[in-house]
Amino acid sequence: MNTFGRLFRVTTFGESHGPAVGAVIDGCPPGIPLEAEDVARELRRRRPGQSALVTPRDEADEPQILSGVFEGATTGTPIAVVVWNREQRPQDYEALKDVYRPGHADYTYERKYGVRDWRGSGRASGRETLGRVAGGAVAKKVLAAFGMRIEAATVQVGEVAAREWNAGEIEKNPVRSADPAAAAAMAAAIERARAEKDSLGGIVEVRIIGAPAGLGDPVFDKLGARLGAALLSIGAVKGVEIGKGFALACMRGSESNDPLGPEGFTRNFAGGVLGGISTGCPITARIAVKPASSIGTPQRTVDRGGAPREISIGGRHDPCICPRIVPVAEAMAALVMVDAVLGQRALRPETIPPLG
């Protein structure tokens, strides 16, 4: 399914080397100020070629809003956004059309569909995330109107981990780290991997600030479950944790339970979610990002006939995906939060601040 959300729904489309990618955003409340630049700004953040650490491909990625906006604001009707694929060079991929790249979705797409659009990974390309980011750009405008915002940063690259969270630093360094000192070490590690025709994994953290208590559903749609689904749906993400996450496995209840004081919770190991519902504290999630699959190092694989092959993937590829996943993770978190806030408005509007 290429649609995400219940009340605020985003449907994405597009292959990397087809004519265009895009999204239709449905269920957006009317009266939210929106212009193409709001979307363009977010798209630029996920764009390749922003620094030496990411792929130097030149993608202008100018979004065009086709519907749902009138006189500078949303109308309540679906907002279609389209981004044209300027670079359509399928011939670059001719050599790979009969071979399954390790770590990629080539093999599984073919098993699922019987056919595969082999031009630049087709729908499995990172360009698929443009539609998510477009949807997230609209979602962020809605969240802002409710007094909420989202921050995300790379908190680990290979063995290098950040030690502080200084949100103002994130956009100032190419790895999108909130810790300037760690940022330099991360960049060096990525450069090293690139020089060795290899790639590196990492961890990205997402923080949702300003969410009132009471968002999320108690059983199957726990806020953590919805966030988990949203974040695990991003290509290359293989793990997610809410609050202290896997570290809780080694804790005792007397350590992990967050105490409550007259002013609310006095600690936030729960990551802002208890019983699937927001506590009013910042909501925090971390995602495990696997090393980029496209590497120049030779790898063993097979072709469509099952014959062994060795391949080295040349061309322009990110050695570490974390910096570009940051805006995608923000977008997915934003979609979840808008859905949750609208759902709670349906249930008990008096618990949600008026749209500002």
Added chain:
Amino acid sequence: MNTFGRLFRVTTFGESHGPAVGAVIDGCPPGIPLEAEDVARELRRRRPGQSALVTPRDEADEPQILSGVFEGATTGTPIAVVVWNREQRPQDYEALKDVYRPGHADYTYERKYGVRDWRGSGRASGRETLGRVAGGAVAKKVLAAFGMRIEAATVQVGEVAAREWNAGEIEKNPVRSADPAAAAAMAAAIERARAEKDSLGGIVEVRIIGAPAGLGDPVFDKLGARLGAALLSIGAVKGVEIGKGFALACMRGSESNDPLGPEGFTRNFAGGVLGGISTGCPITARIAVKPASSIGTPQRTVDRGGAPREISIGGRHDPCICPRIVPVAEAMAALVMVDAVLGQRALRPETIPPLG
């Protein structure tokens, strides 16, 4: 939303101290052999009082099938299962009705709904999982007919980690470990925590065996995202990873990409999922389980009026939830897999083995 799934849907209901809990399973193919004992067997596995390590409450939990089964097999109509709550002792909870227990959903339910059924955590009780396990029991019968099965085990309790996976051992020890040596150490650690009026977290691993390649959807409903949502929707689960998960953050692409040989993948760091679609390898997921919230150790909190309180939670509670989460995790994984297999049957029935 108390419904999970698209084509195979489970709707659960019930509070811990109301008359009953249960589930309605909709979208089950006709002709699957099913009797109450199939459900009862699974429910017994999540039942309290199975060993000294879990709460000694006596819950018979005999399921009654109210519909959807005729002459020993499913008919295609909804299967309602109800389990009566034999023990309704709300008075046990009178003392807690005005205070927010740390780590519990008391505070967030009240913020969300304005009211709260304080009798034994109400809907936020672990008894809510009975409906999941009932649905999972039906799902497992469907999976079996397609040649698939699910295994789950406790792989870590506090600092004690399992080192092997011997599926035949799991039901032989009270912690449900697949490693008999680790099982003894895990049990000792749990006993120690209990003696100290405290609790312990841990990790549970789920393995899906026999899934054909091609299951799952490529974008928002990646198989890992669906499994993640399913598992993170279980109370106390605060993290999930697919395959190598968070360990991938420290790897390089040349290490993490699974090579392909003529017989298929020669390694399975991806956990059986690439691009959101099953590869044909076992599908593996691990979940972080937080320490049980109910502990005898005194904790700081507030009452409904905001006044500080100290509480110690007495009574019968599991010091480590992992052993009882094992069957719940299996159930949730089973729901995801039946949905995926039916979805792929709609798309390309020729890729799915006939119901056996």
Added chain:
Amino acid sequence: MNTFGRLFRVTTFGESHGPAVGAVIDGCPPGIPLEAEDVARELRRRRPGQSALVTPRDEADEPQILSGVFEGATTGTPIAVVVWNREQRPQDYEALKDVYRPGHADYTYERKYGVRDWRGSGRASGRETLGRVAGGAVAKKVLAAFGMRIEAATVQVGEVAAREWNAGEIEKNPVRSADPAAAAAMAAAIERARAEKDSLGGIVEVRIIGAPAGLGDPVFDKLGARLGAALLSIGAVKGVEIGKGFALACMRGSESNDPLGPEGFTRNFAGGVLGGISTGCPITARIAVKPASSIGTPQRTVDRGGAPREISIGGRHDPCICPRIVPVAEAMAALVMVDAVLGQRALRPETIPPLG
């Protein structure tokens, strides 16, 4: 799918001669006063044996609420309602198990599922509507809190049509006509059909009073489309019209367009819906109800082997279903309206009156 609704969802289950039928109502706002008698009252209205005109079977149909209600009001968690089938006499149907009754779903269920629960039509029995009426009973309580109510009546039986709408009369006559004079003629027509071992069709009208303008969605979920789906999902309903409906085919635009004056619409040929959205006028729909399929008159059919058979269906059956469809139609309309009002609350809460 046995679930209806988006935000306010009802999932029903149960076969006529299995242990029970029932419903799970999910998404109900908290704080709505509700007790079993609210559901029982509505169930009695659809019960057989209320008059000489309907089947004399004795079904007590006492509903039991299993969850979701605490201290006399809804809590926001799912409300499960179960009604036990007191009369399970499958032997009555032994003779029919290998033959397809004309006008019934015997043939189509078998083609769809490969199997069929032949005991009293199984899931295709009119008893399936108990779950709908239970859900509708809860929905009506929610609507009442928003200042809305629903009226329905039989407006035609065979050739006899009602000429007035006096809502106070509906429950005073066995056909549930709002026109006392027509009621007598309708009753006579039904008696005649019964005496001749035959059955009669008719028309039921539903009116929704008090709905604010702005409910419904403009494209696929037009309010008329949602009402149409809800009403056409009732067994035996083969047509639906909103406002003037089919009569509009013979009108001109200058006749059919409702004029607007300073106080709002000065006529309501549109049936309270324009562009899929409520106008603030009463919302009106009429449904075509086919003659009851079970008749004593001999009919030609075939058995499961394809051999010709003649059957006369004996036993206790309604010669005209309209009187008993009235509460079912109300229930379905109520489900649609609660969903619409909650949806609009999510979008623009300021347009919906506070829950009273």
Added chain:
Amino acid sequence: MNTFGRLFRVTTFGESHGPAVGAVIDGCPPGIPLEAEDVARELRRRRPGQSALVTPRDEADEPQILSGVFEGATTGTPIAVVVWNREQRPQDYEALKDVYRPGHADYTYERKYGVRDWRGSGRASGRETLGRVAGGAVAKKVLAAFGMRIEAATVQVGEVAAREWNAGEIEKNPVRSADPAAAAAMAAAIERARAEKDSLGGIVEVRIIGAPAGLGDPVFDKLGARLGAALLSIGAVKGVEIGKGFALACMRGSESNDPLGPEGFTRNFAGGVLGGISTGCPITARIAVKPASSIGTPQRTVDRGGAPREISIGGRHDPCICPRIVPVAEAMAALVMVDAVLGQRALRPETIPPLG
């Protein structure tokens, strides 16, 4: 919600005087031959200016496929279709921006959303149906691969009713009647209404040929209910009936029950649906189409401030919408049928013919 369908989903977007309208079609099986001309052919059928009977506006309406098709066939990924709005003349509507046109959605949109895109009815324009027809064009290709097809025709205009169904005639006359004699009388009636600055209603019939028995769901998603929702979601449609529909109100069971013979049903008053499931006979539905709302005759209304106004709507408008609703009704029926056939494939693939 601007998405229709469960397994085969169409999401539409676009206002009449914005940059473009379009659709995203998701869930289409891979391997279905598809090119832009397949969509263009259907779009031409709903285009204005095809005859003297419909509005002479010139809309080229050339669709562009942005994704989901590779080497002439669907790939299983979402198919985005966009149609640019060549004529954007909002100034034509300046005069109407502060007045509510009777029979239009002006008033209700404003009540719902608080704002309204007044340029040519915005989202409530008939151009919204372009997305439906694009989706239907893809659906028809899928149906064809399953051996099914859809026919629709105008069967009544004002008082003029067709008497025969000769499918080969439909595209030969401007009213799209299957009865050439009636077609001439219908055309004359429409011309008369136009000359009198008025409009006419009518009835359109849809027939689905080749559907196997067993499609549809027995309770809330009865095939008739799904078709009803689909057809009632088309602007100007105010009624729907399946098979004999409202005529059943005046029948007796001995007349209305379709007998079964060794070769199947020997009559089809049920319109191919029993108990919500297809019987294997042609599935037939008829829809009531209201007279076009835009008429030159002066009408009483109010402006946004509530002051009385008289308006005459000039410009290019269809005096009878039936001819152009024909392809839209076919499209909606096609969407329902593809969804039903895929749903049944998930449940019991052996009952569905292989994709041809």
